[in-house]
Amino acid sequence: MAADRMDPADRVDPADRMDPADPTPPPPSRSRARKWLVALVVTVVLGGLAYWVAGVRRALDEGPQRRAVACSKAMSTIGWELPESASDQACTSLTGLRGGTWSGTFRMARADVRPWLASLPGKHGAVDGAAPDGVVEREDGLTLRVEEPPGTPQADEVRVRVHGEGRDGAVVSFETFDF
Template sequence: MQTPTSAPESSPRPKRRKAKWLIVPTAVVLTCLACSGKGILDEGIQEKTTACPKAMSTIGWKLPEGASDQHCEKLDTLVGSTVSGTFRIPRAHARLWLAALPGERNRPVEGAGADGVVERREGLSLTILKPPKGPADAVRITALWEGNDTAVVTFQTFDY
């Protein structure tokens, strides 16, 4: 005796097709979002060469007389901006210039004079905790000796 066969169950295929139709648009949307997000991040960080007197003026300082081989940059990000640069000055003027820079000095550290300038065999360094102008929280300056007559000065602002 034959048993009646039950009606075939509905095929799960249409459900799979629906799932495929949901996956493809979702993947396209996510890809577009990832690409546009990358563009936003790329545009959010902009490094620009700037004149050193202008870079120094943003923190309330003046470029020392006799500065040569100047190269300064401004970096704008989504959270703020920093300036940095290098230039050469006569070695004989380096300590006087560093000591005269306005701003709140770091607490005395080993090797620092009363003016906050640290003197080492290779050159000088100074950290200013708060420059007189601008949004920077600190500035680090070094003057490395380059021969007997020249110092290479490097400075960089920091936002904490």
């Protein structure tokens, strides 16, 4: 009956007693705030990853997107200016996962074509039969290849073709390439 008279404070479960040979206290439990913070971070990371995967999948499903754009915008993206005499403009942008390309046609005065081509910034490609300004004269018109245009980093090369139209007009077409 001596056990019944023992003070309740003296009654300690043997499992709760610290082992004198191992004085390491038990690890502290995680606080509620820390658990919520970890859950929030995991949710944001997984949600962002799911959103990115869905966007890539949608882009793959839709494929490249072609849309009409102003030729002045296409030219400025390449780092060039549209000639003042340009008319009947029809330009497009083709965008996809790997970036975009630009193409288009417009009409301009035939007398202004050669000076405009020679003034275009960028490295004028060395092509057989090219004049010192990089312009190639052929029977069907003029061509110019410009490498590393100063505009968008996606365009590695721009090819320009000019065909005469009537006595005083010319049709200019251009296309960018991303290698």
